[in-house]
Amino acid sequence: MSLRQAPIGVFDSGIGGLSVLQALQAALPLEHFVYLDDSLHAPYGERGDAFVVQRSRAITTYLRQTHGIKALVIACNTATMAAVARLRAEHPDLPIVGVEPGLKPAAAASQTHRVGVIGTRGTVTSAKFEALHRSLHDQATFAVQPCDGLADAISRSVASGDDSKTIALCAHYISAMGRFGINPGEIDTLVLGCTHYVFAQDHLAKLVGPQVQILSTGEPVARRTQHLLEQAATLNTTGPGRVELVTTGDPATLQAAARRWLGFATGDAVQWVERGQCAPPDHLSPAP
Ligand code: DGL
Numbered sequence: 001m002s003l004r005q006a007p008i009g010v011f012d013s014g015i016g017g018l019s020v021l022q023a024l025q026a027a028l029p030l031e032h033f034v035y036l037d038d039s040l041h042a043p044y045g046e047r048g049d050a051f052v053v054q055r056s057r058a059i060t061t062y063l064r065q066t067h068g069i070k071a072l073v074i075a076c077n078t079a080t081m082a083a084v085a086r087l088r089a090e091h092p093d094l095p096i097v098g099v100e101p102g103l104k105p106a107a108a109a110s111q112t113h114r115v116g117v118i119g120t121r122g123t124v125t126s127a128k129f130e131a132l133h134r135s136l137h138d139q140a141t142f143a144v145q146p147c148d149g150l151a152d153a154i155s156r157s158v159a160s161g162d163d164s165k166t167i168a169l170c171a172h173y174i175s176a177m178g179r180f181g182i183n184p185g186e187i188d189t190l191v192l193g194c195t196h197y198v199f200a201q202d203h204l205a206k207l208v209g210p211q212v213q214i215l216s217t218g219e220p221v222a223r224r225t226q227h228l229l230e231q232a233a234t235l236n237t238t239g240p241g242r243v244e245l246v247t248t249g250d251p252a253t254l255q256a257a258a259r260r261w262l263g264f265a266t267g268d269a270v271q272w273v274e275r276g277q278c279a280p281p282d283h284l285s286p287a288p
Contacts, residue, residue: 003234006070007244008225009063011036011056013044014155014249015257016196017075020099021243022262023218024073027226030239034067035075039249043151044078045120045194052122056083060091067244070234071095073225077119077193081126095228101193102215103132107140109213110189114141116177116208119193121146129193143177143187151196158257159250163203170203180208192216199261 008028010021014037021035036059038044044052056079063069072087072094074080080098088096101123106115123129124146133142150173153165179186190208192198198216205214229235243264247254258264 003070003232004236004238005032006068006234007032007034008071008073008229009034009036009060009067009069010073010075011038011059011063011079012076012195013037013042013055013078014039014151014196015158015254015261016151016154016194016199017073018257018261019195019198019216020073020075020218020221023222024225025241025243027219027222028229028236029241030236032236032240032242032244034063034069034244034246036063037245037247037249037254039155039247039253041248042155043120044076044082045122045151046148047122049082049122049126052079052082053086055079056087057090060087060094064091064094069094070232071097071225071229073221074098075195075221077101077195078122081123081128095225095232097221097225097228099195099217099221100132101129101191102217102220103136103142103191105220106189106191106215107136109215110140112182112184112186112188113139114143114178114185114187115189115191116174116180116187117142117144117191117193118147118150118173118177118197119144120151121148123193145173145177147173147194147197150200151194154196154199155253155257158260159253166200167203170200170207174204174207180212182211188212190214 008031010033041055077099080100084098101117124144150169153169157163157166182188245254
């Protein structure tokens with residue numbers, strides 16, 4: 001098989017990265033994607049860097065060895081902040097794209113120069129986030145809010161069908177950030193600094209009001225991935241485009257999330273991975 005036909009690996013702590021996968025599929029419909037949902041080890045955002053780095057290294061090794069990926073998309077802000085530099089150093093031959101909160105586009109777009117940022121505690125307390133924040137301090141004021149429990153609530157709502165905890169947490173964190181609106185002194189731009197939060201965007205939009213713009217990073221990540229594949233001459237130009245979903249957790253939850261948010265159905269070109277075949281944690285041993 002030529003490298004053009006090889007899959008692109010995409011991973012997240014859970015189902016949040018499906019929001020990035022959606023953008024990748026729209027931009028690169030002929031590509032083959034392998035999506036790894038590490039929900040057995042989620043949430044990453046409250047686990048600390050060492051744990052997230054260890055998981056990210058193990059997953060990258062698994063995706064290379066088992067699926068022969070030609071590129072990797074880290075569809076998780078927390079894992080990007082903690083591990084992207086290490087992964088790039090350990091895999092210099094593998095194009096790697098990370099996601100980070102879109103502070104720069106938000107600062108450029110904001111008319112009131114007040115931007116809200118929501119993310120996991122791991123993301124918003126990371127050195128990489130701090131450096132990004134500092135580099136933009138003269139362009140906008142950022143209200144930064146760690147949202148403990150929100151990614152987990154979004155994941156659980158898939159299985160239960162009950163969004164009430166997600167809605168309550170969104171309301172709590174949004175009200176803690178200050179006034180939203182387009183008048184001077186109000187926050188007119190909200191950055192979703194966690195890929196899970198895209199799936200709570202409707203609830204967030206109701207809370208901040210219709211005039212506030214909400215920014216996420218799926219599309220820029222897809223464009224960057226396309227660019228790196230073009231540079232490496234490994235774009236798949238013949239297809240067929242397809243997706244394999246792999247989980248370390250519960251396959252039914254991942255299937256339900258893909259059905260609910262990506263409109264997938266059993267019978268689509270998706271290989272559902274049974275629990276026994278999912279990359280179990282002991283197969284995901286860290287790279288030496
Ligand atoms: N989806 C992830 C992110 O973008 C993390 C969620 C979590 O596991 O805490 O940061």
